[in-house]
Amino acid sequence: MLTLKAAGLLDVDSGEIVRPGIIRVEGDRIVGVGNAADSADEEVLDLGDLILLPGLMDMEVNLLMGGRGENPGLSQVQDDPPTRVLRAVGNARRTLRAGFTTVRNLGLFVKTGGYLLDVALGKAIDAGWIEGPRVVPAGHAITPTGGHLDPTMFAAFMPGVLELTVEEGIANGVDEIRKAVRYQIKHGAQLIKVCCSGGVMSLTGEAGAQHYSDEELRVIVDEAHRRGLRVAAHTHGAEAVKHAVACGIDCIEHGFLMDDEAIAMLVEHDRFLVTTRRLAEAMDVSKAPPVLQAKAAEMFPKARTSIKAAYEAGVKIAVGTDAPAIPHGRNADELVTLVEWGLPPAAVLKAATVTAAELINATDRGRLAEGLLADIIGVPGDPLSDITVTRNVQFVMKGGQVYVNKN
Numbered sequence: 443m444l445t446l447k448a449a450g451l452l453d454v455d456s457g458e459i460v461r462p463g464i465i466r467v468e469g470d471r472i473v474g475v476g477n478a479a480d481s482a483d484e485e486v487l488d489l490g491d492l493i494l495l496p497g498l499m500d501m502e503v504n505l506l507m508g509g510r511g512e513n514p515g516l517s518q519v520q521d522d523p524p525t526r527v528l529r530a531v532g533n534a535r536r537t538l539r540a541g542f543t544t545v546r547n548l549g550l551f552v553k554t555g556g557y558l559l560d561v562a563l564g565k566a567i568d569a570g571w572i573e574g575p576r577v578v579p580a581g582h583a584i585t586p587t588g589g590h591l592d593p594t595m596f597a598a599f600m601p602g603v604l605e606l607t608v609e610e611g612i613a614n615g616v617d618e619i620r621k622a623v624r625y626q627i628k629h630g631a632q633l634i635k636v637c638c639s640g641g642v643m644s645l646t647g648e649a650g651a652q653h654y655s656d657e658e659l660r661v662i663v664d665e666a667h668r669r670g671l672r673v674a675a676h677t678h679g680a681e682a683v684k685h686a687v688a689c690g691i692d693c694i695e696h697g698f699l700m701d702d703e704a705i706a707m708l709v710e711h712d713r714f715l716v717t718t719r720r721l722a723e724a725m726d727v728s729k730a731p732p733v734l735q736a737k738a739a740e741m742f743p744k745a746r747t748s749i750k751a752a753y754e755a756g757v758k759i760a761v762g763t764d765a766p767a768i769p770h771g772r773n774a775d776e777l778v779t780l781v782e783w784g785l786p787p788a789a790v791l792k793a794a795t796v797t798a799a800e801l802i803n804a805t806d807r808g809r810l811a812e813g814l815l816a817d818i819i820g821v822p823g824d825p826l827s828d829i830t831v832t833r834n835v836q837f838v839m840k841g842g843q844v845y846v847n848k849n
Contacts, residue, residue: 443466443467443468443473443484444466444467444468444484444485444486444842445464445486446464446465446466446467446487446489446494446818446839447462447487447488447489448462448463448464448492448493448494448820449461449462449463449489449490449491449493450462450463450493450494450824451463451464451465451475451494451495451810452494452496452791452810452825452826453810454496454792454795454796454809455792455796455809457786457788457789457791457792458826459493459824460476462477463489463493464476464477465494465816465818466484467816467818467839467842468842469816469842470815470816470841470842470843471814471842472811472812472813472814472815472816472818473813475810475812487844488849489820489837489847489849491822491823492821492822492836493823493825494810494819494820494837495795495810495818495819495820495821495832496807496810496817496819497541497542497543497575497818497819497839497840498541498542498543498761498773498777498795499542499543499544499545499761499794499795499799499802500537500544500546500575500762500763500765500773500794500798501545501546501548501693501716501760501798501801501802502546502548502674502716502718502762502764502765503537503545503546503548503762503763503765503773504547504548504550504764504765504766505530505533505534505537505547505560505563505577506526506527506529506530506533506547506550506552506559506560506563507526507766508533508766508769509529509530509533509766509769518604519604521552523554523555523557523559526552526559527559530559531563531572531574532770533765533766534563534567534575534577535572535573535574536770536771537574537575537770537771537773538573538575538838538845539573539835539838539845539846540773540835541819541821541832541835542773543576543807543817543819543840544575544576544799544807545576545577546577546580546633546674546762546801546802547560547563547564547577547579547580548580548583548674548695549581549582549583549611549635549676550581550582550583550610551585551591551592551606551611553604553606553610554582554610556607556609556610556625557629558579558581558629558630560577560579560580560581561579561629561631563577564576564577564578575840578632578633578802579630579631579633580626580631580632580633580674581626581629581631581635582610582611582625583611583635583636583676584611584622584623584626584636584662585613585636585637585653586613586614586637586653586654587612589637589640589653589654590637590639590640590641590676591637591641591676592606608621608622608625609621609625611626616657616658616661619658619661619662619665620661620665623661623662623665623666624665627666627671631671632671632802633671633673633674633802634662634665634666634672634673635673635676635695636654636662636673636675636676637653637654637676638652638653638654638675638676638682638683638685638691639653639676639677639679639682641676641678642678642727642734642737642742648679649678649679649737649740649741650678650679650680650682650699651679651682652679652682652685653682656685656688656689659685659686659689659691660689660690663689663690663691667690672693672801672802672803673690673691673692673693674692674693674694674695674716675691675693675694675695676695677695677697678696678697678698678699678741679699680700680701680703680704681704683697683700683704683707683708684703684704684707687708687711687713688707691713692713692714693713693714693716693760693801694708694713694714694715695716695718695762695764696718696745696764697748698722698741698742698744698745698748699741699744699748700748700751700752702755705748705751705752705755705757706755708752708755708757709755709756713757713758714758714759714760715749715752715757715758715759715760716760716762716801717749717759717760717761717762717776717780717793718762718763718764718776719745719749719776719779719780719783720768720776720778721763721767721768722741722742722743722745722746724768724779725742725767725768746783749780749783750784750785753784753789758797758800758801759785759797760793760794760797760798760800760801761780761790761793761794761798763775763776772833774832774833774835775833777790777791777794777829778830778832780793781829787825787826787827788826790829791825791826795808795809796809815841816839816840816841816842817839817840818837818838819835819837819838819839820836820837820849821835821836822834836848836849837849
């Protein structure tokens with residue numbers, strides 16, 4: 443048995459720091475929290491002035507993209523699947539060492555021959571071959587021809603480049619959509635990602651425009667829900683959000699352009715919203731085509747007001763970064779931005795732990811409590827008074843194994 447001793451620990455549910463912070467770990471589980479007499483056979487790890495938190499969770503990343511060695515303008519055609527997986531190894535390590543012990547990898551949109559690379563990455567991490575967070579993979583994002591995440595950057599001058607298959611997520615009409623969803627599930631996807639509207643950084647027209655018809659959205663939901671999987675939808679526009687919720691989508695990614703009615707529907711139907719707000723401040727669009735810069739200039743300011751309104755209305759909010767829209771390993775910047783934009787630190791930390799765990803139907807993580815996974819991080823100060831300490835994680839344990847100890 444290993445006992446962690448620190449200055450304090452976060453009780454996520456009460457939003458308070460409990461002092462001192464004492465956690466007992468055996469194997470991959472927490473077996474005790476709080477004061478107790480030391481036993482002779484106990485190993486003690488003194489973490490000094492650190493404050494212990496549950497492992498943080500990022501509900502929207504793409505570990506296969508971004509990071510060192512990538513040319514964003516050319517990697518879509520230059521990088522083969524093995525290159526992408528090898529790049530993901532570094533991204534996964536940086537994410538874990540930043541204190542994020544669970545992530546959702548939301549949707550491949552590259553040529554892979556149908557292989558679900560994020561599923562393979564998660565298996566390698568679980569097997570202990572490489573360091574990384576627990577990965578909840580979505581496989582290939584489902585999108586219509588010419589929709590968001592159908593690579594369109596080459597189509598104007600080089601037709602036929604990067605034409606993706608149904609297995610790789612490009613699906614039109616109910617029959618193709620059923621096949622695409624079933625293919626992802628067959629090969630290990632643990633949720634389904636769909637593009638319900640356009641996006642900022644794709645040549646798909648208006649970012650808020652709805653892509654799929656309601657009939658098509660209902661097919662995606664039907665296929666996923668019958669197999670016990672949730673559906674996450676890239677959705678910006680208010681009308682697209684309303685249609686997605688009405689069709690049974692479980693989780694809205696981004697939602698920058700939501701209005702009060704869309705927010706009310708999220709609350710009424712008990713759906714989730716994943717934040718991704720840091721990119722609205724930090725994403726560099728200076729080298730993007732003018733049409734994309736114009737979309738960003740319109741949408742990014744609205745991201746601030748819509749997330750504050752969603753929080754105040756009682757929407758279930760989970761933290762997500764859309765990394766590499768912000769760099770892998772800088773995931774905590776999302777928490778800092780949310781607090782700077784008016785959300786209480788306790789609520790943001792809950793969004794990165796308890797609510798995120800609920801979103802992925804995980805009952806074994808998200809709190810520092812007996813019986814849960816020993817996914818524990820340590821920060822050099824009280825995050826309730828200074829959320830920026832989450833940028834400086836000093837201790838990382840995942841499943842009882844220590845990956846970082848700078849103390």
